[in-house]
Amino acid sequence: MIAVLLAAWVLAPLLAYGPRVLDDTRLDAGVLGLLAIALVAAFWPQRHGLRTLPGLKLWLGAAVVALLALLFQDRAWSEVVSGLADRAVWLSAGAVLLVAAHARKEDAGRALHFVFVGIAAISYLALVQWLGLDLLGLKPAPNAPPTAFLSNRPQAAELLSVFILAWLGSRQFATPAATLLLLGPAALMTGFYDSNAARLALLAGLGWLCWRERERLLVPAALVLGCFVIGETARVVIPPPFATQEQGEAGLKPWASVEGRSHLYAASLAQAASSPLGMGFGRFEVDYPEWRPLAEQRLSASDYQNVATRRPKTPHSEPLLILLEFGWLGAALMAAGLWRLLRDPQRARWTDAALIGLGIHALVRSPLSDHGPLLALGILLLAARRDPGSAPLAASAARSGKSGSGRLPTAWALAALVAAAAALPAPRQIGGELYVAQRLPLDVEKPASIMEKAVAWRPWDARALGILSVDRSREPDPQLERVRGPLLEALRHDPSDLFALNQLFILDTKRGQSDLGLIWLMRSEQIAPEHPAVRTNRTLLQREVADFHRISGTQMLAEQLPGAHQHLLLSQLWTAMAEMREGEVLKAQKALRAAAVYSQSDRALLERVARDPELSEQKVRATLERVAPVDEHRYLGRVLDAAAPND
Incomplete structure (x- = not known):
């Protein structure tokens, strides 16, 4: 025996x-x-x-x-x-x-x-x-x-x-x-x-x-x-x-794995030097995204731009x-x-x-x-x-x-x-993993009940919760809270889950909750400010803000209410910022010229920036910080994010 x-x-x-x-x-x-x-x-x-x-x-x-x-x-x-x-x-x-x-x-x-x-x-x-x-x-x-x-x-x-x-x-x-x-x-x-x-x-x-x-x-x-x-x-x-x-x-x-490991080891040694007490039993996978070098992510992952790509477990x-x-x-x-x-x-x-x-x-x-x-x-x-x-x-x-x-x-x-x-966790590990295996492949639509059983066995599995949210979103009449619920639960167990943060940002922004979407975006930028998906989301939010100001300004102008020009000015400024982040310099210059039409005190500044042959994202950002009200600055994002290369 x-x-x-x-x-x-x-x-x-x-x-x-x-x-x-x-x-x-x-x-x-x-x-x-x-x-x-x-x-x-x-x-x-x-x-x-x-x-x-x-x-x-x-x-x-x-x-x-x-x-x-x-x-x-x-x-x-x-x-x-x-x-x-x-x-x-x-x-x-x-x-x-x-x-x-x-x-x-x-x-x-x-x-x-x-x-x-x-x-x-x-x-x-x-x-x-x-x-x-x-x-x-x-x-x-x-x-x-x-x-x-x-x-x-x-x-x-x-x-x-x-x-x-x-x-x-x-x-x-x-x-x-x-x-x-x-x-x-x-x-x-x-x-x-x-x-x-x-x-x-x-x-x-x-x-x-x-x-x-x-x-x-x-x-x-x-x-x-x-x-x-x-x-x-x-x-x-x-x-x-x-x-x-x-x-x-x-x-x-070739040899990208060796170069990627060098970035990983250097970051890990720096983290160990700054945390002599250690991060605790089993914490690496959850904590690593907060200090993960983008260079290592580019080199070690076959699709680093996908927020669903698995992070290193060790x-x-x-x-x-x-x-x-x-x-x-x-x-x-x-x-x-x-x-x-x-x-x-x-x-x-x-x-x-x-x-x-x-x-x-x-x-x-x-x-x-x-x-x-x-x-x-x-x-x-x-x-x-x-x-x-x-x-x-x-x-x-x-x-x-x-x-x-x-x-x-x-x-x-x-x-x-x-x-x-x-x-103690052994039966739950087995049951949860077997139900996830039953759900695969992920590109084939299957009933959400399979992943509901997987989550019932292993409630702490953030990845399974993300799959459950996607499955529920594919239902004929998806309910928002049924889709958001697993994502919120995933963040409760794994606050660094970039997939859950990304999905929550998209869900809340598209339903008009830009302030709530901004919370998810700011958390994403704390984890991976240079990640292409995070930059894309920041740009998407800026376009949503531009649309909000455009619609508000148009309505106020039709009703001959005061403040319409201010909304239209901000709409063009945010459009210029979004276009610049996507590398569309000509479109950004066009938006800046349109913004100058709605501004009295800053018209000369906006026209001068629009004519700048070396227009950059940093220059548009500085202009927006000077012209826009302070409460609009929260939509700019971190300076590091603005300085990141266009992906």
């Missing part, structure tokens, strides 16, 4: 894969949370032998520091629940690490054997998909990369590279024939997936293995490297569809993520805990190469926070003991002197408590 549960800890998240699952990470987190509870419960008969592993108390202390950081920032519960649900899998992993380290030798061995065979089978399936046979219908699109049961190429390359190093290090089936049979497809696909992190991890791990056990592993390592090179060559000689069609992190040009570096969320003290505790755990004399040294590979991935990717199966495999590798099931139990019994006592041991009770707390 223990062996099956330990193997399921890695393989079940893989089997939970679906071609239309929107966020595999959250579905995997739910599966791992439930399995952690099952594993801790299965160790009830052995509870008196459990002892705390070196470093785990330091990790627990770091988690407490990250939780306290949320309290220090005085955030509403609605804003932190989504981050806590996402990071709960780390608590589950800690509980499993504790109990898995005490598994009997035969259980630990069988579990790893099942895991290795399962991942090898997945590599064969990927190879078959590469050859054009999608026998199980697991590819989301005909031109999608052959990665099932994993969601994308980087994740597939991560798992396969660590798996190769773990199998070679375990000294199982290290003959040349067995290496080609069991590791050949995995190595070939790792090269085919075109992942820089996987290249570094595999080469570093193979180098470590050959240095430590040159005679035994030199030939198997050479065979693995040969298969890897074949995969790399095949991708270059016969480019697959994803090499030319899938932008993803490749962004706008800084693509686990140490950096921990530094940001846990703060300086929490990061120091995590590092000290890892150091103690790695130096534990009971830890199996055959896992070193695989852990080196995992560490390289953790430096430049997010295998622990955004890749459930690899996190699970890493926990089993960290839990591997030199002599499973004997030394930890004996040491614990020697200290307590009462291995048969009925008293509940502290280590097991702590593991059970942590696993239970981490499992």
